[in-house]
Amino acid sequence: MSTGTPRTTTLLRVAAVGGRADRLRIALTAVGSAAATFALLLAAAVASIGPGDGPYRLNLVADAGLRPGVIAALLLMCIPVLTFAGQCSRIGAPARDRRLAALRMAGATPSEVRRVVAWETGLAAGVGAILGAAAYVVAHVWFSDVPGVTAPDGRRVVDFGSSSTGLLFPTDVVPHWWLLVVCLIGVPLGAALGARLALRRTAITPFAVVRRARRRPPTLVPALLFVGGGLALVFWSALGRALPDSLVERPWFVLTVPVLVLITAVGLMLGAASGAYALGRLLAPRTRRPALLIAARRMTDAPFTASRVSTAVVLAVLLGCGACGLRENFALASGETGPYRDPLETELFFTRSFEVVNIAVLIGLAIAAAGLLVVAAEGVVTRRRTLAAMTATGVPRRTLATAIVLETVLPLVPTVLVAAVTGVLGARGVYGSTVEVNGPVQPNGSLPRLTVDVPIPWSPSATLVGTTLALALVMTVGSLAFLRSSTDIRELRAAA
Amino acid sequence: MSNAHVMLGLLSRGQQHGYDLKRAHDEQFPAARPLAYGQVYATLQRLEKQGLVEPVTVERVDGPDRTVYALTDAGRTELADWLDSPEPPSPYVSNPLAVKVTLTILAAGEQEAHTYLRRQRAAHLDRMRDYTRTKTEPSSSLPQVLAADYALAHLDADLRWIDTALQRVGALTKEITS
Amino acid sequence: MSTASGEKAVALSARSLVYSYGAAPAVKGVSLEVARGEILSITGASGSGKSTLLLCLAGVLAPDAGEVRLGDRIISAESESERSRLRRSQVGVVFQFGQLVPELTALENVALPLLLGGARRSAAETAARTWLERFEVGGLADARPPGMSGGQSQRVAIARAMVTEPEVVLADEPTGALDSLSGELVMNQLVRVVREAGTTVVLVTHDARVSAYGDREIHLRDGELDPHPADLLDAGVS
Numbered sequence: 014m015s016t017g018t019p020r021t022t023t024l025l026r027v028a029a030v031g032g033r034a035d036r037l038r039i040a041l042t043a044v045g046s047a048a049a050t051f052a053l054l055l056a057a058a059v060a061s062i063g064p065g066d067g068p069y070r071l072n073l074v075a076d077a078g079l080r081p082g083v084i085a086a087l088l089l090m091c092i093p094v095l096t097f098a099g100q101c102s103r104i105g106a107p108a109r110d111r112r113l114a115a116l117r118m119a120g121a122t123p124s125e126v127r128r129v130v131a132w133e134t135g136l137a138a139g140v141g142a143i144l145g146a147a148a149y150v151v152a153h154v155w156f157s158d159v160p161g162v163t164a165p166d167g168r169r170v171v172d173f174g175s176s177s178t179g180l181l182f183p184t185d186v187v188p189h190w191w192l193l194v195v196c197l198i199g200v201p202l203g204a205a206l207g208a209r210l211a212l213r214r215t216a217i218t219p220f221a222v223v224r225r226a227r228r229r230p231p232t233l234v235p236a237l238l239f240v241g242g243g244l245a246l247v248f249w250s251a252l253g254r255a256l257p258d259s260l261v262e263r264p265w266f267v268l269t270v271p272v273l274v275l276i277t278a279v280g281l282m283l284g285a286a287s288g289a290y291a292l293g294r295l296l297a298p299r300t301r302r303p304a305l306l307i308a309a310r311r312m313t314d315a316p317f318t319a320s321r322v323s324t325a326v327v328l329a330v331l332l333g334c335g336a337c338g339l340r341e342n343f344a345l346a347s348g349e350t351g352p353y354r355d356p357l358e359t360e361l362f363f364t365r366s367f368e369v370v371n372i373a374v375l376i377g378l379a380i381a382a383a384g385l386l387v388v389a390a391e392g393v394v395t396r397r398r399t400l401a402a403m404t405a406t407g408v409p410r411r412t413l414a415t416a417i418v419l420e421t422v423l424p425l426v427p428t429v430l431v432a433a434v435t436g437v438l439g440a441r442g443v444y445g446s447t448v449e450v451n452g453p454v455q456p457n458g459s460l461p462r463l464t465v466d467v468p469i470p471w472s473p474s475a476t477l478v479g480t481t482l483a484l485a486l487v488m489t490v491g492s493l494a495f496l497r498s499s500t501d502i503r504e505l506r507a508a509a
Numbered sequence: 510m511s512n513a514h515v516m517l518g519l520l521s522r523g524q525q526h527g528y529d530l531k532r533a534h535d536e537q538f539p540a541a542r543p544l545a546y547g548q549v550y551a552t553l554q555r556l557e558k559q560g561l562v563e564p565v566t567v568e569r570v571d572g573p574d575r576t577v578y579a580l581t582d583a584g585r586t587e588l589a590d591w592l593d594s595p596e597p598p599s600p601y602v603s604n605p606l607a608v609k610v611t612l613t614i615l616a617a618g619e620q621e622a623h624t625y626l627r628r629q630r631a632a633h634l635d636r637m638r639d640y641t642r643t644k645t646e647p648s649s650s651l652p653q654v655l656a657a658d659y660a661l662a663h664l665d666a667d668l669r670w671i672d673t674a675l676q677r678v679g680a681l682t683k684e685i686t687s
Numbered sequence: 688m689s690t691a692s693g694e695k696a697v698a699l700s701a702r703s704l705v706y707s708y709g710a711a712p713a714v715k716g717v718s719l720e721v722a723r724g725e726i727l728s729i730t731g732a733s734g735s736g737k738s739t740l741l742l743c744l745a746g747v748l749a750p751d752a753g754e755v756r757l758g759d760r761i762i763s764a765e766s767e768s769e770r771s772r773l774r775r776s777q778v779g780v781v782f783q784f785g786q787l788v789p790e791l792t793a794l795e796n797v798a799l800p801l802l803l804g805g806a807r808r809s810a811a812e813t814a815a816r817t818w819l820e821r822f823e824v825g826g827l828a829d830a831r832p833p834g835m836s837g838g839q840s841q842r843v844a845i846a847r848a849m850v851t852e853p854e855v856v857l858a859d860e861p862t863g864a865l866d867s868l869s870g871e872l873v874m875n876q877l878v879r880v881v882r883e884a885g886t887t888v889v890l891v892t893h894d895a896r897v898s899a900y901g902d903r904e905i906h907l908r909d910g911e912l913d914p915h916p917a918d919l920l921d922a923g924v925s
Contacts, residue, residue: 301808303799310790402786405747406847407774407800502747627913637899645878645900661896668895 034105034394039137041387045098046141046200047148048380049091053196054149056087057188085271086373089332093325093377095203097384100321102134102208103391127209135205142200230286230316239280239435242273246439249273270443277439278331281432282324289319289424304412308419319424322388325381326425326481330432333374333477337470338440340367345467346448353450353463374477382484389421389492397499404500413500414493421489426482433478437470512544512552517561517580517588524565524579527553540656553578561587606667610674611685619682623675630671637664695722697756698887699744699855704753704763706739713739715910716753721855726881726888728901736910737891738859744889745780745857746770757855775800779848781858786844787832793819794828797847804851818846822876838869845877855887862897874900 059080113126188196245252249270253261260266293312300306312319343363344350350364393400400413445467452463519525519533527549535543553576556562561584565577580588606629613622640657643649649657674681699721706714713736721727731737742748744755746762747770755763757777762770774780787796797815802808819825822842832840841861848856861877862870878900881888892898906913 297795299808301802301806301811303802306791306795306799306802307788310788310795314790399789402782403788404771405742405745405774405782406780406786407771407778408803409768409771412803502742634895634899634904637895638901641896641899645875661899665896 032105035109038101038104038106038109039133041101041104042098042134042137042204043141043144045094045101046138046204047145049094049098050142050145050196050200051148052087052090052094053200054146054188054193056084057192057196058186059083059087061186061188061192063186086370089328090373090377092328093380093384096325097380097387098138098204099207100384100387100391104387107395131205131209134208135201138201138204142197145200146197230290230320231283232287232291235280235282235284235287237280238276239284242275242277242280243435243439245273246270246277246435247442249439249443250445274331274335274439277435278328281327281331281428281435282320285323285327285424285428286316286320288427289313290316292424292427303408304415305419307412307416308423311416311420312424316424318388318392319421322385322421323425323428325377325384326485327428327432329374329378329381330429330477330481331436333371333378334433334436334470334474335440336367336370336374336436337473337477338437338467339444340364340370340473341470342440342444342448342467343367345465346450348450351450351465353452353465375480378481378484382488385421385485386488386491389417389489390495392421393417393492393495393499400496400500401502405502410496410500414496417493417496418486418489421492422482422485425485429478429481433474437474441467441469512548513556513561514588514591516549516552516556517584518592520562520578520580520584521588524577526575526577528575530578537652538656539653540660556584560584604670606671607674610678610681614678614682614685619678622678622682626671626675626678630668630675633664633668633671637661637668640664695725697721698723698725698758699889700756701740701744702754702756704740704743704755705751706736706743706748707751708739713910714743714750717907717910717912718753719905719912721887721889723854723887724885725903726878726890726901728898728904729889729891729907730893730895730898730904731907732893735907737893737907740907741857741859741889741891745778746773747780775803776851777854779851779853779856781841781844781848781856781861783860783863784837784840787840787847789832792829792831793824793835793843796832796843797850800847800851814850815846818850819843821849821880822846836869837865838873841865841869841873842876845873845880849880849884849886852884853886855889856881857889857891859891860893861890862894863892867896870894870897 062080113130116126116129117123289312293309293314293316295309297306297309297313300309340363341350344361344367347363348354349361403413404410447464447466449462450465452461454460515534515538516530519530519537522533525533527546530553531544531546531549534541534549553562557564557578561581562578563581565579567576609625609629610622613625640661644654644657644661697720700719702718704714704717705712715736717736717740719727729737729740739748743750743763746755746757746765749767749770750763753763754761757773762773780786787793788799791799794812794815797818798806798808798811801811801814806814816825816828819828822845824839824842824846827835827839827843832843835843841864845856845858845861848858858877862873865873874897877888880886888901890898890901898904
């Protein structure tokens with residue numbers, strides 16, 4: 014009778030026996046890791062730009078002062094990507110958890126089981142990181158051939174103002190070596206660690222059945238975070254005026270803004286569960302539509318699914334609408350838009366830059382939507398038995414489909430709206446709802462400074478909210494593709 | 510278990526005529542064959558000789574002698590001892606069905622044995638339906654329900670045996686005719 | 688008494704039903720008739736095809752060959768959505784487990800078929816409450832299935848099957864997951880209620896004692912019906 018420690022490879026082989034779902038999970042982990050690595054490498058490159066590099070087409074990158082913002086944005090992009098990877102890690106998880114529980118019953122210790130999962134995720138993420146790095150290298154080579162402005166002596170002339178020449182991406186820069194190490198090692202390591210942490214409850218109990226006591230989601234803490242952070246943002250300028258100057262003029266005071274944004278976002282994300290619960294309890298006893306009844310009860314029963322779905326979406330909408338507000342402000346202040354627009358202003362720096370920001374937001378939104386699809390599909394597949402029995406006892410598939418769509422999209426609506434409003438008001442709160450612009454030249458030659466109201470970005474933010482909800486709808490409807498196979502009568506035979 | 514013990518047990522409720530004892534027996538044990546008066550009196554007289562019961566009064570109502578009997582202390586002790594000890598599970602269980610199957614194979618062949626088992630099964634099921642109807646009747650007394658339960662459990666046991674026997678007829682035929 | 692037809696009206700019938708799961712045949716040419724108000728038991732070992740037969744009779748599965756009639760309707764030829772509608776009006780189905788929506792309360796579960804038929808919430812809940820009480824689980828109206836015992840949730844499931852006052856109730860091993868005492872309670876109540884309502888019942892079970900609650904039994908072996916016992920009883924020497 015062997016009492017030694019089983020080799021990791023043995024454990025892996027037993028645990029990784031799975032089928033399609035497991036392969037999908039591993040593949041998506043690799044993809045997520047590749048995307049995160051790519052973004053990180055890009056950020057590292059931007060961070061490594063020295064004075065002699067360039068020129069760059071994007072003024073965002075060219076201007077040294079704006080680069081921290083770009084780096085921050087790229088780092089922020091990792092959040093939806095990693096959220097997506099986290100959502101994917103639940104694919105096939107019930108079956109895998111059962112296998113792990115069987116391993117435990119056969120004598121594996123909790124730490125051995127955790128080791129298996131960490132290795133599986135780490136290896137998949139490692140492969141992904143290599144792929145992401147390879148993609149970066151390809152982009153590096155592809156984009157480095159560029160028509161530049163060359164001085165007669167062969168030196169490249171850095172031209173800050175020109176927007177038609179220069180590299181699109183800072184692919185002429187090789188990131189500092191230590192940054193490279195961080196990116197390539199950090200992602201797989203972080204993924205493995207995250208997987209190990211996420212497994213704590215399952216690995217400890219040999220029984221894969223987790224006793225789900227219906228937990229009421231926390232309302233107080235998220236509400237405090239959200240309201241506190243949100244109000245602080247909205248009234249930031251006023252607060253700044255109220256606080257003593259010595260405090261306000263400290264260099265780190267500016268950091269309070271991103272910190273407050275983070276607090277507000279976290280409050281919103283955590284509060285999504287509580288909102289879903291409350292909405293479900295409100296609707297369930299009052300409706301006569303079976304689809305809505307089922308969806309409302311599902312929201313009450315599994316509110317944390319709603320929060321899992323809305324995390325990345327909320328962040329995208331919050332930042333996106335904030336950016337809309339900021340764009341109105343900066344563009345107006347720099348004379349690019351508005352009634353006192355400078356006709357000589359052709360560069361439209363801010364307008365262009367914010368277009369790039371919009372693209373970034375849309376990419377983040379797309380990733381969030383992909384995560385939504387994953388969560389919705391996983392929900393359908395996991396509830397196969399119940400869905401099949403419901404079909405067999407006479408609930409039409411159309412009702413079930415409507416219920417599934419409602420249960421995912423309904424909680425999103427208030428959350429997204431609140432995020433949008435917070436983003437717009439927060440931007441106005443931090444940067445003010447009025448700006449000073451140069452008025453028209455007076456007859457006596459002076460240039461008055463006028464105070465102009467920054468318009469509320471109704472149209473852009475409404476577009477963002479609409480796009481978000483439409484995307485969510487499309488993705489949820491997409492998950493219905495799994496409904497037909499999930500309601501197959503064969504699901505019932507498993508017990509017969 | 511014997512009728513003697515049953516009488517002792519029924520007498521524990523209080524002194525009774527033999528006639529009352531017969532009625533009590535038939536009511537409480539509907540599944541058992543009803544007792545004949547002769548049996549009752551014979552048993553009572555035996556018990557009296559053993560000192561376990563004693564006659565209390567003799568009523569003369571026009572007709573036969575109607576003696577009222579009661580338990581003696583010895584009778585009570587005997588009853589308590591008997592109630593305390595469990596019934597020995599019988600080592601011999603008669604299975605008339607198995608006998609019939611074997612004989613059918615020898616006399617008529619495997620096919621007929623199959624047919625016999627199927628008919629027996631149908632008869633058993635018919636009887637089970639009768640007992641189930643008794644059970645679901647709201648007017649049935651609890652002793653009747655318990656008796657029906659017991660019968661159903663035994664019929665079910667027979668049925669299970671019939672089902673497995675049906676699968677083994679072929680092998681059985683080979684063995685006993687070789 | 689060779690078959691159950693005769694003067695009594697036939698509520699449900701099947702003729703030469705065939706159904707296969709892919710290449711594996713489960714039901715191989717079964718014909719039967721169920722009289723109105725009758726309780727028919729279908730017995731057989733696991734894998735004999737009795738559950739498949741029941742699903743064909745319920746209109747959940749469309750048979751590969753043969754027909755199923757409910758009264759005068761040939762339901763086996765109808766579309767999936769029409770057969771689906773059947774199951775919330777004329778036909779009630781009860782399974783061994785897993786048929787209640789775990790997130791809805793017992794009351795909402797029982798009211799669901801009525802809501803699907805377009806009833807108002809309050810009317811549906813009133814009817815649901817009545818049926819829960821007929822099965823003596825009225826106190827569980829606001830409880831959820833995961834918190835109930837097996838016997839309780841089966842009674843709720845039967846109440847749900849009966850709430851639309853169907854002509855036929857089809858039950859597949861309704862007591863299969865229960866201990867004998869709970870199972871007996873469930874069957875007693877089921878029989879009492881369907882006799883009062885005159886509902887026709889088809890009961891699939893492998894347990895002889897459960898099948899004894901029926902008026903008549905047919906036995907399935909490897910997808911085919913065993914010859915009717917009455918034919919065996921009549922024919923030949925007893």
